[in-house]
Amino acid sequence: MPSADRRLQPRRKPRQVRAELTRERILTAAAHVFTEYGYAAGTTNRIAERARISIGSLYQYFPNKDAILAQLLIRHIDRGTWTEADRLDLSPGTLRATVQALVRDAIDSHSEDPQLLRIMIEEAPLSQDLLDAIDRHGRIRTAQIRDLLSRHPDVRVGDVGTAADLILFTIEMNTHKLMAAPSTVPVETFATELVDMVTRYLRGD
Amino acid sequence: MPSADRRLQPRRKPRQVRAELTRERILTAAAHVFTEYGYAAGTTNRIAERARISIGSLYQYFPNKDAILAQLLIRHIDRGTWTEADRLDLSPGTLRATVQALVRDAIDSHSEDPQLLRIMIEEAPLSQDLLDAIDRHGRIRTAQIRDLLSRHPDVRVGDVGTAADLILFTIEMNTHKLMAAPSTVPVETFATELVDMVTRYLRGD
Protein backbone atom coordinates (compact mmCIF):
# COMPACT_ATOMS: atom_id res chain seq x y z
CA MET A 1 0.00 0.00 0.00
CA PRO A 2 1.60 3.24 -1.10
CA SER A 3 1.55 5.43 2.00
CA ALA A 4 0.50 8.74 0.50
CA ASP A 5 3.19 11.38 0.30
CA ARG A 6 2.99 13.38 3.50
CA ARG A 7 4.31 16.41 1.67
CA LEU A 8 1.10 16.64 -0.33
CA GLN A 9 -1.46 15.87 2.35
CA PRO A 10 -3.59 18.72 3.76
CA ARG A 11 -2.84 19.55 7.35
CA ARG A 12 -6.42 20.07 8.36
CA LYS A 13 -9.60 18.49 7.16
CA PRO A 14 -12.49 20.86 6.51
CA ARG A 15 -15.35 20.16 8.90
CA GLN A 16 -17.58 23.11 8.19
CA VAL A 17 -19.00 24.18 4.84
CA ARG A 18 -17.21 27.48 5.18
CA ALA A 19 -13.91 25.63 5.24
CA GLU A 20 -14.72 23.57 2.17
CA LEU A 21 -15.59 26.81 0.44
CA THR A 22 -12.26 28.35 1.34
CA ARG A 23 -10.48 25.31 -0.01
CA GLU A 24 -12.42 25.70 -3.22
CA ARG A 25 -11.57 29.38 -3.46
CA ILE A 26 -7.90 28.59 -3.07
CA LEU A 27 -7.91 26.03 -5.85
CA THR A 28 -9.86 28.28 -8.20
CA ALA A 29 -7.58 31.19 -7.49
CA ALA A 30 -4.51 29.00 -7.92
CA ALA A 31 -5.73 27.86 -11.33
CA HIS A 32 -6.11 31.46 -12.41
CA VAL A 33 -2.82 32.62 -10.96
CA PHE A 34 -0.81 29.73 -12.38
CA THR A 35 -2.40 30.28 -15.76
CA GLU A 36 -1.56 33.97 -15.70
CA TYR A 37 1.90 33.92 -14.14
CA GLY A 38 3.20 30.39 -14.60
CA TYR A 39 4.20 28.16 -11.73
CA ALA A 40 7.37 29.85 -10.48
CA ALA A 41 5.95 33.37 -10.55
CA GLY A 42 2.58 32.24 -9.28
CA THR A 43 3.37 32.88 -5.64
CA THR A 44 1.35 31.62 -2.72
CA ASN A 45 0.75 35.19 -1.58
CA ARG A 46 -0.68 36.05 -4.97
CA ILE A 47 -2.95 33.03 -4.78
CA ALA A 48 -4.17 34.01 -1.32
CA GLU A 49 -4.71 37.57 -2.47
CA ARG A 50 -6.71 36.47 -5.47
CA ALA A 51 -8.75 34.06 -3.34
CA ARG A 52 -9.27 36.95 -0.93
CA ILE A 53 -8.20 34.92 2.04
CA SER A 54 -5.13 35.34 4.16
CA ILE A 55 -1.93 33.50 3.41
CA GLY A 56 -2.31 31.71 6.73
CA SER A 57 -5.58 30.14 5.67
CA LEU A 58 -3.97 28.83 2.54
CA TYR A 59 -1.42 26.97 4.57
CA GLN A 60 -4.08 25.39 6.70
CA TYR A 61 -5.32 23.38 3.77
CA PHE A 62 -2.19 22.89 1.73
CA PRO A 63 1.12 22.09 3.37
CA ASN A 64 3.06 23.75 0.57
CA LYS A 65 2.82 25.24 -2.89
CA ASP A 66 3.51 21.98 -4.70
CA ALA A 67 0.51 20.38 -3.07
CA ILE A 68 -1.78 22.96 -4.65
CA LEU A 69 -0.65 22.23 -8.17
CA ALA A 70 -0.65 18.52 -7.46
CA GLN A 71 -4.27 18.76 -6.36
CA LEU A 72 -5.21 20.64 -9.52
CA LEU A 73 -3.49 18.05 -11.67
CA ILE A 74 -5.09 15.12 -9.89
CA ARG A 75 -8.47 16.76 -10.31
CA HIS A 76 -7.89 17.18 -14.00
CA ILE A 77 -6.87 13.57 -14.41
CA ASP A 78 -9.82 12.28 -12.42
CA ARG A 79 -12.25 14.48 -14.28
CA GLY A 80 -11.06 13.16 -17.64
CA THR A 81 -14.14 11.38 -18.94
CA TRP A 82 -12.90 9.15 -21.64
CA THR A 83 -15.10 7.44 -24.10
CA GLU A 84 -15.57 4.04 -22.56
CA ALA A 85 -13.55 1.58 -24.56
CA ASP A 86 -16.32 -1.00 -24.54
CA ARG A 87 -18.78 1.46 -26.00
CA LEU A 88 -16.67 1.89 -29.12
CA ASP A 89 -17.82 0.26 -32.28
CA LEU A 90 -15.76 -2.80 -33.13
CA SER A 91 -17.36 -3.87 -36.36
CA PRO A 92 -15.15 -3.88 -39.47
CA GLY A 93 -14.88 -0.69 -41.43
CA THR A 94 -15.41 1.57 -38.46
CA LEU A 95 -11.79 1.85 -37.39
CA ARG A 96 -11.66 5.42 -38.54
CA ALA A 97 -14.66 6.34 -36.41
CA THR A 98 -13.03 4.69 -33.42
CA VAL A 99 -9.85 6.69 -33.86
CA GLN A 100 -11.91 9.79 -34.34
CA ALA A 101 -13.54 9.22 -30.97
CA LEU A 102 -10.11 8.99 -29.35
CA VAL A 103 -8.99 12.25 -30.92
CA ARG A 104 -12.21 13.92 -29.89
CA ASP A 105 -11.67 12.80 -26.31
CA ALA A 106 -8.20 14.27 -26.34
CA ILE A 107 -9.46 17.57 -27.73
CA ASP A 108 -12.24 17.70 -25.14
CA SER A 109 -9.93 17.16 -22.21
CA HIS A 110 -7.67 19.91 -23.45
CA SER A 111 -10.20 22.53 -24.36
CA GLU A 112 -11.14 23.46 -20.80
CA ASP A 113 -8.00 25.35 -19.92
CA PRO A 114 -5.10 24.64 -22.26
CA GLN A 115 -2.85 27.20 -20.63
CA LEU A 116 -3.19 25.75 -17.18
CA LEU A 117 -2.78 22.25 -18.52
CA ARG A 118 0.42 23.26 -20.22
CA ILE A 119 1.77 24.60 -16.96
CA MET A 120 0.68 21.55 -15.05
CA ILE A 121 2.33 19.25 -17.53
CA GLU A 122 5.46 21.23 -18.20
CA GLU A 123 6.21 23.01 -14.93
CA ALA A 124 4.72 20.83 -12.25
CA PRO A 125 7.18 19.63 -9.62
CA LEU A 126 6.38 15.98 -10.01
CA SER A 127 6.51 14.17 -6.71
CA GLN A 128 6.79 10.42 -6.75
CA ASP A 129 3.22 10.14 -5.59
CA LEU A 130 1.98 12.29 -8.38
CA LEU A 131 4.06 10.47 -10.95
CA ASP A 132 2.63 7.20 -9.71
CA ALA A 133 -0.91 8.50 -10.03
CA ILE A 134 -0.30 9.71 -13.55
CA ASP A 135 1.46 6.51 -14.47
CA ARG A 136 -1.37 4.42 -13.09
CA HIS A 137 -3.91 6.34 -15.13
CA GLY A 138 -1.69 6.02 -18.17
CA ARG A 139 -1.37 2.27 -17.77
CA ILE A 140 -5.10 1.83 -17.44
CA ARG A 141 -5.69 3.89 -20.53
CA THR A 142 -3.02 2.04 -22.50
CA ALA A 143 -4.43 -1.30 -21.42
CA GLN A 144 -7.89 -0.23 -22.58
CA ILE A 145 -6.60 0.76 -25.97
CA ARG A 146 -4.45 -2.33 -26.32
CA ASP A 147 -7.51 -4.41 -25.60
CA LEU A 148 -9.53 -2.49 -28.10
CA LEU A 149 -6.90 -2.86 -30.79
CA SER A 150 -6.45 -6.56 -30.24
CA ARG A 151 -10.20 -7.14 -30.60
CA HIS A 152 -10.80 -4.97 -33.63
CA PRO A 153 -10.82 -7.00 -36.85
CA ASP A 154 -9.27 -4.27 -39.00
CA VAL A 155 -6.22 -3.69 -36.85
CA ARG A 156 -3.06 -5.18 -38.24
CA VAL A 157 0.08 -4.15 -36.39
CA GLY A 158 3.08 -6.07 -35.11
CA ASP A 159 2.61 -5.49 -31.41
CA VAL A 160 -0.59 -4.00 -30.05
CA GLY A 161 1.16 -2.84 -26.89
CA THR A 162 3.67 -0.72 -28.73
CA ALA A 163 0.96 0.51 -31.07
CA ALA A 164 -1.22 1.59 -28.16
CA ASP A 165 1.67 3.52 -26.61
CA LEU A 166 2.53 5.14 -29.89
CA ILE A 167 -0.92 6.29 -30.91
CA LEU A 168 -1.95 7.49 -27.46
CA PHE A 169 1.15 9.61 -27.10
CA THR A 170 0.92 10.89 -30.66
CA ILE A 171 -2.72 11.87 -30.26
CA GLU A 172 -2.06 13.44 -26.88
CA MET A 173 0.88 15.56 -27.96
CA ASN A 174 -0.57 16.70 -31.25
CA THR A 175 -3.79 17.71 -29.55
CA HIS A 176 -1.84 19.49 -26.88
CA LYS A 177 0.03 21.47 -29.49
CA LEU A 178 -3.14 22.15 -31.41
CA MET A 179 -4.92 23.61 -28.41
CA ALA A 180 -2.07 25.40 -26.69
CA ALA A 181 -0.78 27.43 -29.60
CA PRO A 182 -2.84 29.02 -32.33
CA SER A 183 -1.83 27.26 -35.51
CA THR A 184 -1.79 28.47 -39.08
CA VAL A 185 -3.74 25.42 -40.15
CA PRO A 186 -7.39 25.18 -39.14
CA VAL A 187 -8.10 22.83 -36.24
CA GLU A 188 -10.47 20.64 -38.24
CA THR A 189 -7.96 20.04 -41.01
CA PHE A 190 -5.22 19.11 -38.63
CA ALA A 191 -7.48 16.79 -36.64
CA THR A 192 -8.58 15.04 -39.82
CA GLU A 193 -5.01 14.45 -40.88
CA LEU A 194 -4.14 13.14 -37.45
CA VAL A 195 -7.03 10.71 -37.58
CA ASP A 196 -5.93 9.64 -41.05
CA MET A 197 -2.41 9.01 -39.94
CA VAL A 198 -3.37 6.85 -36.99
CA THR A 199 -6.04 4.96 -38.90
CA ARG A 200 -3.79 4.11 -41.81
CA TYR A 201 -1.13 2.99 -39.42
CA LEU A 202 -3.44 0.66 -37.57
CA ARG A 203 -4.85 -0.79 -40.74
CA GLY A 204 -1.30 -1.70 -41.65
CA ASP A 205 -1.76 -1.54 -45.40
CA MET B 1 14.99 44.44 -38.66
CA PRO B 2 14.58 42.62 -35.36
CA SER B 3 16.73 44.58 -32.96
CA ALA B 4 18.13 41.78 -30.87
CA ASP B 5 16.73 41.48 -27.37
CA ARG B 6 18.96 43.55 -25.14
CA ARG B 7 18.15 41.28 -22.23
CA LEU B 8 20.04 38.44 -23.89
CA GLN B 9 23.05 40.27 -25.24
CA PRO B 10 26.40 39.89 -23.51
CA ARG B 11 27.59 43.02 -21.79
CA ARG B 12 31.18 42.60 -22.84
CA LYS B 13 32.71 41.07 -25.89
CA PRO B 14 35.67 38.78 -25.28
CA ARG B 15 38.82 40.27 -26.79
CA GLN B 16 41.44 37.94 -25.37
CA VAL B 17 41.61 34.16 -25.70
CA ARG B 18 41.41 33.88 -21.95
CA ALA B 19 38.03 35.59 -22.01
CA GLU B 20 36.66 33.31 -24.70
CA LEU B 21 37.81 30.41 -22.59
CA THR B 22 35.95 31.72 -19.58
CA ARG B 23 32.82 32.11 -21.64
CA GLU B 24 33.20 28.51 -22.75
CA ARG B 25 33.68 27.33 -19.19
CA ILE B 26 30.52 29.10 -18.14
CA LEU B 27 28.42 27.49 -20.86
CA THR B 28 29.83 24.05 -20.21
CA ALA B 29 29.25 24.40 -16.50
CA ALA B 30 25.75 25.71 -17.08
CA ALA B 31 24.91 22.71 -19.21
CA HIS B 32 26.02 20.40 -16.44
CA VAL B 33 24.31 22.31 -13.67
CA PHE B 34 21.01 22.68 -15.51
CA THR B 35 21.09 18.99 -16.34
CA GLU B 36 21.70 18.05 -12.74
CA TYR B 37 19.49 20.55 -10.92
CA GLY B 38 16.96 21.76 -13.47
CA TYR B 39 16.58 25.38 -14.46
CA ALA B 40 15.08 26.89 -11.32
CA ALA B 41 17.47 25.18 -8.91
CA GLY B 42 20.43 25.62 -11.22
CA THR B 43 21.55 28.88 -9.67
CA THR B 44 24.05 31.27 -11.19
CA ASN B 45 26.27 30.88 -8.15
CA ARG B 46 26.31 27.14 -8.66
CA ILE B 47 27.23 27.62 -12.30
CA ALA B 48 30.07 29.96 -11.40
CA GLU B 49 31.27 27.56 -8.75
CA ARG B 50 31.24 24.64 -11.16
CA ALA B 51 33.03 26.72 -13.81
CA ARG B 52 35.52 27.68 -11.12
CA ILE B 53 35.21 31.36 -11.89
CA SER B 54 33.70 34.06 -9.74
CA ILE B 55 30.08 35.04 -9.99
CA GLY B 56 31.18 38.46 -11.15
CA SER B 57 32.89 37.04 -14.21
CA LEU B 58 29.74 35.22 -15.15
CA TYR B 59 27.82 38.45 -15.25
CA GLN B 60 30.40 40.05 -17.50
CA TYR B 61 29.44 37.74 -20.33
CA PHE B 62 25.80 37.10 -19.63
CA PRO B 63 23.47 39.87 -18.51
CA ASN B 64 21.23 37.42 -16.66
CA LYS B 65 20.49 33.79 -16.10
CA ASP B 66 18.00 33.50 -18.94
CA ALA B 67 20.64 34.54 -21.43
CA ILE B 68 22.77 31.55 -20.51
CA LEU B 69 20.06 29.03 -21.24
CA ALA B 70 19.08 30.93 -24.37
CA GLN B 71 22.64 30.67 -25.61
CA LEU B 72 22.72 26.94 -24.95
CA LEU B 73 19.47 26.46 -26.81
CA ILE B 74 20.55 28.52 -29.79
CA ARG B 75 23.75 26.52 -29.95
CA HIS B 76 21.85 23.30 -29.97
CA ILE B 77 19.59 24.48 -32.74
CA ASP B 78 22.46 25.76 -34.84
CA ARG B 79 24.45 22.60 -34.34
CA GLY B 80 21.55 20.42 -35.53
CA THR B 81 22.92 18.87 -38.70
CA TRP B 82 19.93 17.57 -40.53
CA THR B 83 20.09 15.22 -43.41
CA GLU B 84 20.03 17.57 -46.36
CA ALA B 85 16.64 17.28 -47.98
CA ASP B 86 18.11 17.21 -51.46
CA ARG B 87 20.31 14.27 -50.61
CA LEU B 88 17.29 12.10 -49.85
CA ASP B 89 16.25 9.51 -52.34
CA LEU B 90 13.15 10.49 -54.23
CA SER B 91 12.65 7.50 -56.45
CA PRO B 92 9.42 5.52 -55.99
CA GLY B 93 9.38 2.79 -53.41
CA THR B 94 11.90 4.46 -51.15
CA LEU B 95 9.50 6.52 -49.11
CA ARG B 96 10.09 4.35 -46.11
CA ALA B 97 13.83 4.89 -46.32
CA THR B 98 13.26 8.63 -46.52
CA VAL B 99 11.12 8.66 -43.41
CA GLN B 100 13.65 6.47 -41.69
CA ALA B 101 16.32 9.08 -42.39
CA LEU B 102 14.14 11.74 -40.77
CA VAL B 103 13.61 9.65 -37.67
CA ARG B 104 17.31 8.89 -37.49
CA ASP B 105 18.08 12.62 -37.62
CA ALA B 106 15.69 13.24 -34.79
CA ILE B 107 17.23 10.48 -32.67
CA ASP B 108 20.72 11.78 -33.39
CA SER B 109 19.95 15.33 -32.36
CA HIS B 110 18.45 14.06 -29.11
CA SER B 111 21.05 11.54 -28.10
CA GLU B 112 23.73 14.05 -27.17
CA ASP B 113 22.20 15.21 -23.93
CA PRO B 114 18.54 14.30 -23.61
CA GLN B 115 18.27 15.60 -20.06
CA LEU B 116 19.54 19.04 -20.90
CA LEU B 117 17.40 19.17 -23.98
CA ARG B 118 14.35 18.34 -21.93
CA ILE B 119 15.11 21.21 -19.59
CA MET B 120 15.78 23.60 -22.42
CA ILE B 121 12.53 22.71 -24.11
CA GLU B 122 10.33 22.46 -21.07
CA GLU B 123 11.73 24.97 -18.62
CA ALA B 124 13.40 27.59 -20.73
CA PRO B 125 12.05 31.10 -20.24
CA LEU B 126 11.30 31.74 -23.86
CA SER B 127 11.95 35.33 -24.79
CA GLN B 128 10.39 36.67 -27.95
CA ASP B 129 13.78 36.69 -29.59
CA LEU B 130 14.37 33.08 -28.79
CA LEU B 131 10.91 32.09 -29.90
CA ASP B 132 11.52 33.85 -33.18
CA ALA B 133 14.79 32.02 -33.69
CA ILE B 134 13.18 28.67 -32.99
CA ASP B 135 10.23 29.51 -35.18
CA ARG B 136 12.49 30.53 -38.03
CA HIS B 137 14.38 27.27 -37.87
CA GLY B 138 11.10 25.40 -37.69
CA ARG B 139 9.77 27.14 -40.77
CA ILE B 140 12.86 26.36 -42.76
CA ARG B 141 12.68 22.73 -41.76
CA THR B 142 8.98 22.51 -42.52
CA ALA B 143 9.51 24.12 -45.91
CA GLN B 144 12.22 21.59 -46.70
CA ILE B 145 9.97 18.69 -45.84
CA ARG B 146 6.99 20.16 -47.64
CA ASP B 147 9.14 20.45 -50.72
CA LEU B 148 10.34 16.91 -50.36
CA LEU B 149 6.81 15.58 -49.95
CA SER B 150 5.45 17.45 -52.93
CA ARG B 151 8.19 16.08 -55.15
CA HIS B 152 8.05 12.49 -54.02
CA PRO B 153 5.94 10.34 -56.36
CA ASP B 154 4.61 8.06 -53.62
CA VAL B 155 3.25 10.78 -51.37
CA ARG B 156 -0.50 11.13 -51.50
CA VAL B 157 -1.92 13.47 -48.89
CA GLY B 158 -4.47 16.24 -49.01
CA ASP B 159 -2.23 19.13 -48.12
CA VAL B 160 1.54 18.74 -48.01
CA GLY B 161 1.90 21.72 -45.69
CA THR B 162 -0.29 20.21 -43.00
CA ALA B 163 1.32 16.84 -43.52
CA ALA B 164 4.81 18.29 -43.08
CA ASP B 165 3.77 19.97 -39.82
CA LEU B 166 2.13 16.84 -38.56
CA ILE B 167 4.91 14.38 -39.27
CA LEU B 168 7.72 16.66 -38.12
CA PHE B 169 6.04 17.31 -34.80
CA THR B 170 5.07 13.68 -34.36
CA ILE B 171 8.58 12.46 -35.07
CA GLU B 172 10.09 15.13 -32.85
CA MET B 173 7.90 14.47 -29.84
CA ASN B 174 8.00 10.70 -30.03
CA THR B 175 11.76 10.76 -30.31
CA HIS B 176 11.95 13.19 -27.45
CA LYS B 177 9.91 10.85 -25.29
CA LEU B 178 11.90 7.85 -26.42
CA MET B 179 15.21 9.40 -25.45
CA ALA B 180 14.23 11.29 -22.31
CA ALA B 181 12.54 8.47 -20.43
CA PRO B 182 13.58 4.83 -20.40
CA SER B 183 10.72 2.97 -22.02
CA THR B 184 9.48 -0.54 -21.51
CA VAL B 185 9.59 -1.12 -25.26
CA PRO B 186 13.00 -1.38 -26.94
CA VAL B 187 14.06 1.70 -28.86
CA GLU B 188 14.38 -0.10 -32.16
CA THR B 189 10.87 -1.51 -32.02
CA PHE B 190 9.36 1.84 -31.22
CA ALA B 191 11.33 3.59 -33.94
CA THR B 192 10.21 1.02 -36.49
CA GLU B 193 6.58 1.49 -35.58
CA LEU B 194 6.96 5.25 -35.77
CA VAL B 195 8.47 4.97 -39.24
CA ASP B 196 5.66 2.66 -40.25
CA MET B 197 3.00 5.04 -39.05
CA VAL B 198 4.40 8.03 -40.87
CA THR B 199 5.12 6.09 -44.05
CA ARG B 200 1.65 4.58 -44.26
CA TYR B 201 0.14 7.97 -43.65
CA LEU B 202 2.12 9.60 -46.44
CA ARG B 203 1.35 6.82 -48.89
CA GLY B 204 -2.30 7.56 -48.23
CA ASP B 205 -3.57 4.07 -48.94
Next chain:
DNA sequence: CACTATTGTGAGCAATAGCTCAGCTATTCT
Protein backbone atom coordinates in the same frame (compact mmCIF):
# COMPACT_ATOMS: atom_id res chain seq x y z
C1' DC C 1 -25.37 32.63 27.11
C1' DA C 2 -21.03 30.43 27.99
C1' DC C 3 -17.76 27.32 26.41
C1' DT C 4 -15.19 24.76 22.92
C1' DA C 5 -13.75 23.63 18.35
C1' DT C 6 -12.96 25.23 14.08
C1' DT C 7 -11.56 28.60 10.86
C1' DG C 8 -9.33 32.87 9.56
C1' DT C 9 -5.69 36.67 9.99
C1' DG C 10 -1.33 38.98 8.46
C1' DA C 11 3.06 40.91 10.17
C1' DG C 12 7.17 39.22 9.67
C1' DC C 13 10.96 35.41 9.80
C1' DA C 14 14.42 32.60 7.56
C1' DA C 15 16.23 31.28 3.45
C1' DT C 16 17.72 32.02 -0.92
C1' DA C 17 17.99 34.09 -5.27
C1' DG C 18 19.94 37.17 -8.88
C1' DC C 19 23.01 40.44 -9.36
C1' DT C 20 26.40 44.81 -8.33
C1' DC C 21 30.61 47.17 -7.63
C1' DA C 22 34.98 48.67 -5.78
C1' DG C 23 39.13 47.07 -6.27
C1' DC C 24 42.44 43.59 -7.75
C1' DT C 25 45.42 40.95 -11.43
C1' DA C 26 46.80 39.85 -16.07
C1' DT C 27 47.68 41.16 -20.70
C1' DT C 28 48.69 44.34 -24.42
C1' DC C 29 50.47 48.52 -26.15
C1' DT C 30 53.86 52.28 -26.67
Next chain:
DNA sequence: AGAATAGCTGAGCTATTGCTCACAATAGTG
Protein backbone atom coordinates in the same frame (compact mmCIF):
# COMPACT_ATOMS: atom_id res chain seq x y z
C1' DA D 1 59.22 49.94 -18.00
C1' DG D 2 55.09 52.28 -17.44
C1' DA D 3 50.46 53.17 -18.82
C1' DA D 4 46.23 51.60 -20.50
C1' DT D 5 43.06 48.23 -21.28
C1' DA D 6 40.76 43.88 -20.47
C1' DG D 7 39.52 40.46 -17.39
C1' DC D 8 38.56 38.61 -12.69
C1' DT D 9 37.16 38.54 -7.78
C1' DG D 10 33.70 37.75 -4.03
C1' DA D 11 31.52 40.03 -0.02
C1' DG D 12 27.31 41.44 0.34
C1' DC D 13 23.03 44.29 -1.28
C1' DT D 14 18.29 44.11 -2.60
C1' DA D 15 14.41 41.73 -3.49
C1' DT D 16 11.49 38.03 -3.09
C1' DT D 17 9.78 33.80 -1.64
C1' DG D 18 7.60 30.07 0.96
C1' DC D 19 5.90 29.68 5.12
C1' DT D 20 5.00 30.26 10.70
C1' DC D 21 2.62 31.53 14.71
C1' DA D 22 0.32 34.17 18.18
C1' DC D 23 -3.92 35.80 18.10
C1' DA D 24 -8.93 37.11 16.57
C1' DA D 25 -13.28 35.83 14.75
C1' DT D 26 -16.88 32.66 13.81
C1' DA D 27 -19.76 28.45 14.18
C1' DG D 28 -21.48 24.68 16.76
C1' DT D 29 -23.39 22.88 21.32
C1' DG D 30 -25.95 22.24 25.74
